[in-house]
Amino acid sequence: MNGLRRPRVNCIHLLILFLLLVAIPGAAFAQGDAAGMPENARAKNYGGGWECDRGYREIDAICIPIKVPPNAYLNPSGDGWKCDQGYRKDTEACVAVKVPENGYFAGSSSGPGWKCDWGYRKDNEACVAVKVPENARLNYSGWECIQPYRKQGDKCRLPGKN
Structure with missing residues (x-):
């Protein structure tokens, strides 16, 4: 009976040894990917290398904070920003949408952010009949x-x- 158990024990030992050999190189590569990783970064979940934390952007292999202007918020992916409702992007700032008389807020963060009422048309920054x-x-x-x-x-x- 002892002779029958011995091969099973050897198979288990071989299986454990195989799993260790497979797992150890993966751990070594994961550590190698983190080498040279800048502050405010983390190892990528998939593949090699690193990526900046949420709220930071990679520039020249370093992670710099994203400057979110007043009346804006960090976008869902955390790699940029969007203007609050009622504001539109103008270069690196959010400016209030100025709705002219006979116009209405259009809910867009780009373009003028407003449209003219029925019976009026856009003429520069105004709505004319x-x-x-x-x-x-x-x-x-x-x-x-x-x-x-x-x-x-x-x-x-x-x-x-x-």
């Missing part, structure tokens, strides 16, 4: 002629008449 000629009606891009009239310049005319 759309001038609708006779025999026309408002549409999303300004105005359009009512059938059977056709657009001719800034008027609506019957086809074949000047």
